[in-house]
Amino acid sequence: MTIQRRHLYGAAGLAVICWARLCAAYRPFDGTDAELAEPGEVELELGPAGYRRQGSSQFVVAPALVANYGFAPGFEAVLEGRQDIPISATTHLWQVQDAALSVKALLRRGSLQGCTGVSVALEAGILLPGLEDGLGTHIGSIFSVRLPALSLHLNLGNDLYSARYEASASLILEGPASWRLRPVAEMLVERDFGSSVFSHGLGESALLGGIVRWSDPLAFDLGLRYGRADGQSQEEVRAGLTWAFGLW
Numbered sequence: 001m002t003i004q005r006r007h008l009y010g011a012a013g014l015a016v017i018c019w020a021r022l023c024a025a026y027r028p029f030d031g032t033d034a035e036l037a038e039p040g041e042v043e044l045e046l047g048p049a050g051y052r053r054q055g056s057s058q059f060v061v062a063p064a065l066v067a068n069y070g071f072a073p074g075f076e077a078v079l080e081g082r083q084d085i086p087i088s089a090t091t092h093l094w095q096v097q098d099a100a101l102s103v104k105a106l107l108r109r110g111s112l113q114g115c116t117g118v119s120v121a122l123e124a125g126i127l128l129p130g131l132e133d134g135l136g137t138h139i140g141s142i143f144s145v146r147l148p149a150l151s152l153h154l155n156l157g158n159d160l161y162s163a164r165y166e167a168s169a170s171l172i173l174e175g176p177a178s179w180r181l182r183p184v185a186e187m188l189v190e191r192d193f194g195s196s197v198f199s200h201g202l203g204e205s206a207l208l209g210g211i212v213r214w215s216d217p218l219a220f221d222l223g224l225r226y227g228r229a230d231g232q233s234q235e236e237v238r239a240g241l242t243w244a245f246g247l248w
Contacts, residue, residue, distance in 0.1 A: 031171075034153065037070030080099070099129075103123070134161060134162055186206070191203070222239045
């Protein structure tokens, strides 16, 4: 490597460090919080590789990605999705799951924004077609409160496809924001109303894990999720990182 290249890479690295901002790190959850990226800020939530088992089917999740971009004060665009790679050779080689494009808006400034009370956000967008589902729409309400000992985030989701409706509710609990390593948990209940039998389409899961704030713009996470859906057990290992930086 030449001296000129070293100087160029060093300058690029310094620029990234200067642009970087505080990272909230909302991996490894299914839900999110009522905080938004600042205008001009990008927040990448990346799971390079994970493991998921549903019944007798096993998958490597590589990758899982959520990209958030603050395009105006109080608004951010969100692009997300994951790729499931079946370990069994008898199924599809890859499956794109939970792909969506949405806009998140802050409705009420609260404790997450340095004010008092509950922070409230609304998320609305398009569910992109997958192997089993066509185009759909999503509307979610997010309520967050930060206390000295813990933070709570309640997510209420509504997904509508051409032939069915799904509803979900999740509650995220996390330790004090000042801790470098904070324990986290999430409880999730979801229901697919495509069946007349209540137990069909019902899913319940719990996640336990932790988030390590490596630096202001960078955090690492690990989560273990266990649940049941349609009588089948589900197990998942999630590991990844969140990196925030400013474009301008």
